[in-house]
Amino acid sequence: MEPKRPSIPMQVQAFRRRRWRSRWPWALAAVVVALLLIWLVSRSPGESTPRTSAPASETPVAGPPWQMGNPEGRFTLTLYADLECPFCRSYFPVLKRWVDGNADVALQWHHLPLAAHEPAASAEARLAECAGEAGGHAAFWQAVEWVYGHTRSDGQGLPEGQRYPDLTPAIEQCLASERPDAPIRTQTAEATNSGVTATPSLRLHDRQTGKAILLQGPIEGDALLSAMDMLSATDNTAEPAHELPANTSRQ
Structure with missing residues (x-):
């Protein structure tokens, strides 16, 4: 889910409009980074399962001996x-x-x-x-x-x-x-x-x-x-x- 941008009062938005146009690449990059972090967080539990369930102490011991x-x-x-x-x-x-x-x-x-x-x-x-x-x-x-x-x-x-x-x-x-x-x-x-x-x-x-x-x-x-x-x-x-x-x- 894409994070909401901070809520800014209308007066401040009008004052910063020109400066915002020059900074939009940075804002876009921040959004991309945020989305990437959200994707990694939501993905990591599923991916970590094979790594955390594989220790020898938790898996059946292979034989022989049986x-x-x-x-x-x-x-x-x-x-x-x-x-x-x-x-x-x-x-x-x-x-x-x-x-x-x-x-x-x-x-x-x-x-x-x-x-x-x-x-x-x-x-x-x-x-x-x-x-x-x-x-x-x-x-x-x-x-x-x-x-x-x-x-x-x-x-x-x-x-x-x-x-x-x-x-x-x-x-x-x-x-x-x-x-x-x-x-x-x-x-x-x-x-x-x-x-x-x-x-x-x-x-x-x-x-x-x-x-x-x-x-x-x-x-x-x-x-x-x-x-x-x-x-x-x-x-x-x-x-x-x-x-x-x-x-x-x-x-």
Whole structure:
């Protein structure tokens, strides 16, 4: 909206008429500047939105690693798993329900395809990675759930002709590349170097105290809560990493 010019009495207008004729270019310039300022002010909120909504602290963290639950929670529960592991297959929905019921925990996936389950284990891991690359964290976990729901396990892989229903051109392009191989290899090496060789295994990390505990096998919710209590204790008697024996898949 164009700003109004100042109201000037008629007597003064008559007195200044000649001087005004010589100054009209300056007045016109002032009006143009005012209109430009009004346009910038009205435009800036819409333009500033992309810049102010983009800080890393306010946007979902890209993966990998892939997480579900509360990424700002005190505890990170890393699941070392193989998509062909039968114990992982039966344990995953149980663990997912437990994480959904504990707001202070983030579940993080860590690839550990076992040699006995190859090549199906890595092929399915690649599918999950590409789904995550194309659709983010939720898409990654959706692919994991789908694989566990359809695989024959123990290295047998998916039934002949079974295709992921949410396959997109982006996922297909990713699968045709070597991109998903890097995180799978890296995470497998990290697990081996840290002494994790069985699936499923869990590492519970207290982000506040910095302490962690390694739990092997399909650990029940009560045991996980006890581990959380131990890690959050104010004393430092807990070891940085501790193993609780349980039935595991070492195939």
